[in-house]
Amino acid sequence: MSAGTGMKPPPATEAHLAPGALVPAASPAAAHGPEHVSEPTAYDAILLAGFGGPEGQDDVIPFLRNVTAGRGIPDERLEEVATHYRHFGGVSPINEHNRQLKAALETELAARGIDLPVYWGNRNWDPYVPDALHEAHAAGHRRLLAIATSAYSSYSSCRQYREDIADALEATGLAGELEVDKVRQFFDHPGFVTPFCDAVAGGLATLREQGATNVEVLFATHSIPTADAERSGPAHLELGEGGAYAAQHKAVAQVVMDAVGAQDVPWQLVYQSRSGPPTQPWLEPDVNDAIAALPASGRDGVVIVPLGFLSDHMEVLWDLDNEAMETAGEHGLHAVRVATPGVHPAFVTGLVDLVLERIRATPAADRPARTGLGPWYDVCRPGCCENVRRGFGPAVSGLQP
Template sequence: MATAPGALVPAATCAAAQGPVHVSEPTGYDAILLAGFGGPEGQDDVIPFLRNVTAGRGIPDERLEDVAHHYRHFGGVSPINAQNRTLRAALVAELERRELDLPVYWGNRNWDPYLNDALREAHANGHTKLLAIATSAYSSYSSCRQYREDLADALEDSGLTEALQVDKVRQFFDHPGFVTPFVEGVRAGLAELRSRGVSNVEVLFATHSIPSVDAQRSGPAELSLGDGGAYAAEHAAVAEVVMSEVGATDTPWQLVYQSRSGPPSQPWLEPDINDAIAALPAAGRDAVLIVPLGFLSDHMEVLWDLDTEALETAEEHHLEAVRVPTPGSHPAFVAGLVDLVVERLEGARAADRPALTSLGPWPDICRPGCCENVRRGFRPAVAGLAP
């Protein structure tokens, strides 16, 4: 992928091209790119969508049907596209409120509208410097580097490598705008459970499981954050902040995982949320509060894995259960995303950037070797230093 002369970061603006940890030079972006995961919008879309998601892994359609029935249960429609339309509209309104003249384009990695289409539209409208917001808050291959690789692919496939510059906001797992909706949700959820007369509640902070080998390589290679890498460390740090902000540090909690999809022979992060729920009665619990800490909106893995399977498991074990909302288009979350844009517009110093854990503020430019996928190797990616 081409870069500006002397640049180390592909497709970057001049301020980001040399790969500073935090970009402290103001940058005149002329558009925002909301980068989503994508989802089917009808029964005929389900298998083609899942083929896109699993491309290169050789998974036959009959195995994809094991996941497809989750979507078919809801008419073949994932709510994620509608949620991103709502988020985009909220971002536009917040940008206008702050008198920031930045159009917001939206493109997906795995379904229409694709990133390629969004880049072509931005280019056709005369925009050349885009700042991307990925709809994922944490560090791992699937939640950060794969977005950056797909942005690089989209530039190449659309023939716009030489015409567009694309930077990306930092991972925002500990930004107050992302954390505040969970603080509010946990506070309300605990109050709801207490109103039902239960007294022994455990809080389960849920996120998507990933292969252990990917977790170990999540985040910059020079960090030593344990077997779960930056991915697990970030979630645990945010959970601690939430419990502290709620004033519930005496309430037991744990980080759990969901939505595992790999072969049984491949280790993935554990414990599974359903196993954790099943163990709660023996620990003296009579209620569970489920917090979808790894997710931005109520997409399929929240509706199925949590609202269907996890709540059924809680009922089977005679536990009262409440599931906390995701940030969605919560005003604090939307304002926080625009704050991340303003950081880059103004070139804010790291010391002036809000972060609620000791891990942040996370780098603007991903460090060399960050979030390696050992099965695929390093592929071209924007917004980071090679490899």
């Protein structure tokens, strides 16, 4: 067995299956691949799986190499994205946000008498997932429950986390020694939705105070390749254009608008931060294009809601606070960008509730979900969230492939 690697691990060549198991690295309750587990499970620790971000100017390009590994993107092109980070001293706020979330989870767990340590590991920067797994193993823990810092279904927001955990298990030599399950996607859990309800209600009130009388709400999330979006979620659901990724966002947005009593306020789902070549179709409309079109519809105000994000990381600070707000100003619109969940008490409480779901094997009918799409699966279904370019890599917490 090797120690934590101190770097992003290479792709795994296989995913360890226990005798008779259908799900790699799974606890006995999840090993046969149920949609929702029905057997209580005693976990030893929690793995908080983050995206990661640079914490200094020298980190920026190595970090972006990790994010784009396997795509053959030259450093000159990476430097174009690096300017966003360099604008903030080369420091992404995402690691600090995860430190705050880790501390908030630990406080909530302790307050509720749940004795589970929280280990934090990132996919793309220090501390890496392999280091977190090694630390947990060295402390004597053998069964972990992962919380990914992403709420929705797609390759980049779910399956890639599951693949990276499989990569880490192989890189550390801990495949076969550690069991790692993952909580369900929580896009429509009340703990995730409530902070956005609070934020949108506040944003609408702010624009009214500023004198806006014809407001539109733009729910923003990260754009992804259209081909990947079509394959997000299990194929058998047939959720239409944009797959589960778009359907989940739209369902949550409607819940938020209904919850704040804004049924008569127009809204739309928009996308940001596309990074693919112009020849590759990605989800649209872009947030800036949508903002630019608002005055023609008689709008004088816009509420920008970062619905796809857990915290105010770089793509919120740059793409929304900088570019989108600048676009709104150029078109004479009153504008406000509302908060992400961050460490909102309802969000932190909700994450611990998700942990308890798995510990107690809460029946699906008793699990809270604010949309008709949920509660989502404990164990991802076969063929879920394929990356068209890469295919299916070994992954935990899901039926193969």
